[in-house]
Amino acid sequence: MHWSEFSRFAARIGHTLEAVDQAEDWMLEYFVWFLVAGAMKPGTLANYRASLSVIQGTAGQDVSRSTRSRDLQLERRDRHGRHRARTPQEFSDLLAAAQAFDSSVVHVIRLMRWLGLRMREALMCGKSLETWRDLILQGDRRLPVERGAKNGRPRRTEVLADHIDETLDAINAALAFCRDRDFELVSGCHDDLKSAKSRLKSRFEQLPMRRELASHSLRFTYAVDFANAALDRGVSPVDVLTQLSDRLGHGPSRMKMILEVYCWQIRHRFPEKIHLPSDFVPRKQTKDAALSATSHPEDRSASHEPANRRRRPARGRRFQTNHEGKRPRQKFF
Incomplete structure (x- = not known):
C-alpha cells in the first residue's frame, strides 16, 4: 500500500x-x-x-x-504521558459499561487487554480464535498474530502466566459470539473493515475511552502486567524489555522506547542507569548479510553499499527493454 x-x-x-x-x-x-x-x-x-x-x-x-x-x-x-495502565477496578467498570452499551465491543476490549492486541488486530482476529484456543489447551502460551498486524508484520504475543484462565475465557466467549457472524466481532454499516473500525472507534468514544484511558491503555495494562510478572520471576531487566518489545510487535530492539513509554509507571523497578543494546552504535553488516533473504531482519537492516553511491537516473530508463543476454529487472508488481 x-x-x-x-x-x-x-x-x-x-x-x-x-x-x-x-x-x-x-x-x-x-x-x-x-x-x-x-x-x-x-x-x-x-x-x-x-x-x-x-x-x-x-x-x-x-x-x-x-x-x-x-x-x-x-x-x-510524542508518546510520553499519552496513556497509562488501567487498574483492575477500572477494567471491571469498563467491561460493565460496555456490556450494557454494546456486547460486541466487550470481546474486543477483553482480547486487547489479555493479549496486548492493537485495536485493528483485535477487530480482525476472529478467524484466529480457534487456533489460539487450541494452542493454549496444548500448553503453548505463544500465539501468532497475523491478521491486522501493523504494516503486515506477523508477530507472536504471549498469554500472561497468571491470567491463562481469563484469556481462555475471553477467547471462548469471542469465538461463540462471532462464529455465526462470519467471524466478525464488530460489523460496520457498509460491511467492510473501514466501516467496522469506524463503528468501533465511535463505541470507544461513547464509553468513554479517551486520552490516557483510550483503547491503547489496554495494551499498556498488558505490558505492565507482563513486565511485573517477569521481574518477579527474576528475569533480568534487559531481557524483560527485550521480550516485552517482541510480544507487543515492536521487534526485539525497541527496548528503550518500551521502558520510557509502556513501562513508565513501573520505571522504579528498573535500574536508574540501564545500558540497553539499542543505545549502541549499530555494527556494519557484510555484503552477504545485507543480501541474504533468509537472514535475521536485524542483520539485514544495513546495506553493504557506500553512502555516497550514485544511482543511475530513473528518467530515460523508463522505456528501456531488456536485451538478450542481460538479466531482467526484478518487477515489483
Whole structure:
C-alpha cells in the first residue's frame, strides 16, 4: 500500500517506476515532504518511511540515511504521558459499561487487554480464535498474530502466566459470539473493515475511552502486567524489555522506547542507569548479510553499499527493454 502511493507520486512528478531499484533517494525525500505537507501525523509518517526502507533494502538499496527523521529534521511522535495502565477496578467498570452499551465491543476490549492486541488486530482476529484456543489447551502460551498486524508484520504475543484462565475465557466467549457472524466481532454499516473500525472507534468514544484511558491503555495494562510478572520471576531487566518489545510487535530492539513509554509507571523497578543494546552504535553488516533473504531482519537492516553511491537516473530508463543476454529487472508488481 505504501509503495503504491509512492509510485503514484513518482508518476505525478514525471518518473514512471517499472522496478523497485529505479527509485532514487531524492524521490523518497520529496515523497516524505509531500506527506508532511498533507499534515500526516509523525507516527503515521514513520510507518510509511519504515515500509519504504524495508522494500528498498530487500531490493538491495539502503535508503536509511536519506530518509532518517533526524537528518530531515522531522517532528518526532510524542508518546510520553499519552496513556497509562488501567487498574483492575477500572477494567471491571469498563467491561460493565460496555456490556450494557454494546456486547460486541466487550470481546474486543477483553482480547486487547489479555493479549496486548492493537485495536485493528483485535477487530480482525476472529478467524484466529480457534487456533489460539487450541494452542493454549496444548500448553503453548505463544500465539501468532497475523491478521491486522501493523504494516503486515506477523508477530507472536504471549498469554500472561497468571491470567491463562481469563484469556481462555475471553477467547471462548469471542469465538461463540462471532462464529455465526462470519467471524466478525464488530460489523460496520457498509460491511467492510473501514466501516467496522469506524463503528468501533465511535463505541470507544461513547464509553468513554479517551486520552490516557483510550483503547491503547489496554495494551499498556498488558505490558505492565507482563513486565511485573517477569521481574518477579527474576528475569533480568534487559531481557524483560527485550521480550516485552517482541510480544507487543515492536521487534526485539525497541527496548528503550518500551521502558520510557509502556513501562513508565513501573520505571522504579528498573535500574536508574540501564545500558540497553539499542543505545549502541549499530555494527556494519557484510555484503552477504545485507543480501541474504533468509537472514535475521536485524542483520539485514544495513546495506553493504557506500553512502555516497550514485544511482543511475530513473528518467530515460523508463522505456528501456531488456536485451538478450542481460538479466531482467526484478518487477515489483
